[in-house]
Amino acid sequence: MALVFTALADSSGALFLAAAAQAQQSGQSFWKQLSVHQCLMLGLISVGLYGFGMSLNDIIDHRRDRQISPTRPLPSGRIGLKTAHVVCALLILMALFGGEMYSHLPLNTSASLILVVFTAALITFYDFAAKYLVAPGLLLLGVIRFFHASIAAPGLPVIWHPLLLLNHVTIISTLAYHWEHKRPALRPVHWWSVFLGLIWINLGAVAVVWWRRHDRDPTAPLEEILTLSPRVLVPVAAAMVFVLLAVWIRRRSPSSREAGQTLTLAGLLWLIVYDAAFVAALARPAAGLALLALLPVAYVSVLIMRGWSRVVLLSQRPTFKRVEV
Numbered sequence: 001m002a003l004v005f006t007a008l009a010d011s012s013g014a015l016f017l018a019a020a021a022q023a024q025q026s027g028q029s030f031w032k033q034l035s036v037h038q039c040l041m042l043g044l045i046s047v048g049l050y051g052f053g054m055s056l057n058d059i060i061d062h063r064r065d066r067q068i069s070p071t072r073p074l075p076s077g078r079i080g081l082k083t084a085h086v087v088c089a090l091l092i093l094m095a096l097f098g099g100e101m102y103s104h105l106p107l108n109t110s111a112s113l114i115l116v117v118f119t120a121a122l123i124t125f126y127d128f129a130a131k132y133l134v135a136p137g138l139l140l141l142g143v144i145r146f147f148h149a150s151i152a153a154p155g156l157p158v159i160w161h162p163l164l165l166l167n168h169v170t171i172i173s174t175l176a177y178h179w180e181h182k183r184p185a186l187r188p189v190h191w192w193s194v195f196l197g198l199i200w201i202n203l204g205a206v207a208v209v210w211w212r213r214h215d216r217d218p219t220a221p222l223e224e225i226l227t228l229s230p231r232v233l234v235p236v237a238a239a240m241v242f243v244l245l246a247v248w249i250r251r252r253s254p255s256s257r258e259a260g261q262t263l264t265l266a267g268l269l270w271l272i273v274y275d276a277a278f279v280a281a282l283a284r285p286a287a288g289l290a291l292l293a294l295l296p297v298a299y300v301s302v303l304i305m306r307g308w309s310r311v312v313l314l315s316q317r318p319t320f321k322r323v324e325v
Helices: 004-026 036-060 061-067 079-104 111-126 134-150 160-179 188-216 230-252 258-281 287-292 294-315
Strands: none
Touching: 004 036, 004 134, 004 160, 004 258, 004 294, 036 061, 036 079, 036 188, 061 111, 079 111, 079 188, 079 258, 111 134, 111 188, 134 160, 134 188, 160 188, 160 230, 258 287, 258 294, 287 294
């Protein structure tokens, strides 16, 4: 749950990009396009959806976790199953409430609430079925990030921001799955399904944005419709840096499994870098730096929660098994 800061950064980045576009059109100040109420409601949406996905996944897997991860909160009994259902329900209600309130604020329409419901449906489908389907599940992880980032500004012209998040999450999830030797193992058909799926999703998203903007203004140039400018190279550079980081992780890790786990954590935290890069390049550098400040906060939160989990494990009653000699 400490990685909820990555979701907050994604949605905040989209909001800042939308505010910059609105400020350019109206000629007003960038900061005047934002409000505390906006940020608060967006925070409720992100925390609610992220927590809903995490808690629902634990509820669904609690029987299996009794065998492979008995120290987790549900199988260990630290949290009751009924309590988990209540928490899960409250989290999705919080996201829906935030979506309803956010859809009535400036810069937004009812499409924001629709996207909240749709994203929640995708999360539910992933937890119940898609995660067992290998390639569709890996693709869906990226698609969920795409639509979550789109909630803040459904009409956002900068399609490259949610698309980069989609591609990044899908690729690191696929590599981590392979490096951690998860089952069923990735076969060539899975690799090709993920690769071709990403191509079709990217082409489809770009085509939809071009069609919507071109239909409203047939005279608008392609550069304006798709926001093609040299400033987009800033997040591209961030992606290239992460490629080098991934190579370093693989070479320095003592095992392939540990490399996959480290790649997953680093890859999710790197989403904040992408958000900050887009906002600094296309909106305001100060807003980009504010988003980048979430990176150490998220990392420290991960360390704190891992440390706390170790303390909790020490407080639990040890289990013993009879060994036949």
